[in-house]
Amino acid sequence: MAAIDVRKDFPILKRKVHEKKLIYLDSAATSQKPIQVINTITDFYKNYNTNIHRALHTLSDEATTLYETARKKIASFINANPEEIIFTKNATEGLNLLAFTFGKDRVKENDIILVTEMEHHSNLVPWQQLAKQQKAKLSFIPVTAEGKLDLETAENLLKQKPKLFAFTHVSNVLGTINPAKQLIELAKKYNVPTILDASQSVPHMPVDVRDLDCDFLVFSGHKMLGPTGIGVLYGKKQHLQNMNPFLTGGDMIKEVSYTETSWNDLPWKFEAGTPPIAEVIGLGAAVDYLQKIGMKSIQDHEQELTAYALEQLQKIKQVKIYGSQQEQIGVIAFNLADIHAHDLATVVDEEGIAIRSGHHCAQPLVEKLGVPATARMSFYIYTTKKDIDKAIKAIKKAKKVFKL
Amino acid sequence: MTAEEMYQEIILDYYRNPKNFGTMQHPTVAFRDSNPSCGDIIEMQLEIKDESIRDIKFLGKGCAISIASASLITEELKGKNIQEIKNFNKEKVLKLLAIPISGIRLKCALLALKAVKMAAYNYLGENND
The missing domain is CATH 3.90.1150.10 (Aspartate Aminotransferase, domain 1)
Known part of the structure; x- marks a missing residue:
């Protein structure tokens, strides 16, 4: 290019x-935005703006189609199914969602949570706090003097059967590309679910969740030509189905009575309230732009x-x-x-x-x-x-x- | 403002050879503060007797502006009455620095001031607001 x-x-x-x-x-902090993304957002507010998944009028139908089409684009961009794509505020929110649902249900007293020494605060603090709350232990794969993960220690730590393993694909400080596929394979050997922070990889290189075979993956839209306020959480369907919702309220429900609520289907079960509609559609335009190159x-x-x-x-x-x-x-x-x-x-x-x-x-x-x-x-x-x-x-x- | 105006010889000298840098064995009062956005940390230690600042030292890490500012503040306050810290403010620190400080670097220039004021108010048993 x-x-x-x-x-x-x-x-x-x-x-x-x-x-x-x-x-x-x-650009590792946030990327600039091409006119195509800016125009898509403006066009939405000028011509399609309304809430989605609700009314039967034409605008709502069109806005819902734009929103769900963007989800399909983003899913295909990382080789996932649309129902496995949850929209969040950013990667940080995706990781917090996992800590408060999947993590909290899984990690109990004396259990181990495994991360690495090269995590962004977003993939460290939620796990550190979860470990404190559950009286669990937080373990770290060390970073070597050359700025790489110590893979030998990684296997030893995985052998101890941590309840989950969260790590970054590409370091936002050192730029190190971690051998994600190898680490995920290793984790699988010990039945440890993997959470990949792909904030610094999805914008910069091909990422295929089927090929990586991670259990979860998160990234932020604003680092990949998209607007701020939109992030993505990918999760394997079986996990997402079994997980409790993170935030509750409108749009994430199937039926509500004064005493009981049943949850909506995937992915909407995890998208409570009016989502960032223009931002999702903007991120869809960013993905189009990236794929064209x-x-x-x-x-x-x-x-x-x-x-x-x-x-x-x-x-x-x-x-x-x-x-x-x-x-x-x-x-x-x-x-x-x-x-x-x-x-x-x-x-x-x-x-x-x-x-x-x-x-x-x-x-x-x-x-x-x-x-x-x-x-x-x-x-x-x-x-x-x-x-x-x-x-x-x-x-x-x-x-x-x-x-x- | 140019970089040369900001990073005058004297500022660089205070950065490379900070004054009153170190730690004392039994400070009367100490306070540590940090700038979360940049990770700079300054701890101010004061030895106070009969309301007089007998000794003042600082410890920490930071940019040239924050270290120079901390140095200048300790030099200025050594020997003064602790009550005087109440009137020691942003304008006085900027005057001591005597260089143009852009808005974004103000928090560097004022970190040491925040720490020393908190230490003093803790000593005086008053609140800083």
Whole structure:
């Protein structure tokens, strides 16, 4: 794919920051949105807006069709069935839904919940809190010095039969692509259900839930060209059927009396209240856009950019890069000498370049790297080598500012 | 505002060689605060005798702005009466820093102030609101 061809679809890339052209290298936090997605959302509010699954009028019929068509698109995008696709607010909500339903019913006193040391807070805090509530134990697969998961320890921990195993597909700090399929196979050997946080993989590479054979998978729409406020939880049908609802109220019911309620069919059992209709339809448009380019092409593009950026960063002597620099995609964490990442980000921002600084919502992992914070650049379909060149130039300028 | 204006020699010097950085054995009062969005942490420790701040130290990790600010605050408050912290405010800290601070970096500049005020109010047995 040629990033230069898609850039025209992203209106925000035309704006200036500090009188310089915006270079957006923070796509791992949230992606920019193409005009096709923006127009789809506007079009919905202009021409179709009403509530869904309710009235019999034409608008409601059309809006419901748009909403459910988007679900089908998203399901097919990750090779799932539409009834296995639950819309949530974001990946965080998907993980909380699992902790409060599947997790709470399954994990009892002295049981083990298994996660890894490289989780985003969203895939750590819900399990940590569940473990506290149930008096269970939270175990961690260690991260090696190269920023990879220690697979040998992983098997030993799985042997202890944790009640569930939640882990990230791609690290949002190090960009490490974890061997998800291998880990899921290993978990299956010990009958441990798997929950995959795919927030950083679904936007950037082909993901097939049938092929991975995970029990659950979550991701956020806003990191994959879609709007904020929409996330996806995939679950195997048998699990979703057996699980209790998370939130209760309208739309998730079949029949209600003053004393009893029966639950709606899948997937609506898990979608209480009026859902984010425009956001779901917007995410459908984002999936159309991504599929037109092709996820394999996107992966190749980002892998090429990552290799290029690593090579350029390494040329700056005082730059320290974190992570393995192999099996890494779209994300690079680094620091410049003794300079705090915030200070570096401030100087780089002056050149119109947006990079992230801090702990990237993975405070324990960043602490494990032995630093208070790191800078992070992350890429997407609209990122070019020229963007990276400009970032490198800005980092070199920072060296001067900080008298390095 | 340019980066050069913000990161003047003096700020970089306070960052690389912070003043009153460390820990004391028996602080009269201490308070630790952090910025959840960035993970910066500052702990302020005060030794107070007869309402006088005999010694003040800070510990923590953060960017140049937050460390420089903490250094300057400790230098300013050492030897002062604890009651004076009540009137020690944002404007005074920004004046000590004497560099332009953009809105987004204000929380870096003011983290140490928050910590020292909380420590003082805890000592004085008053609420900070």
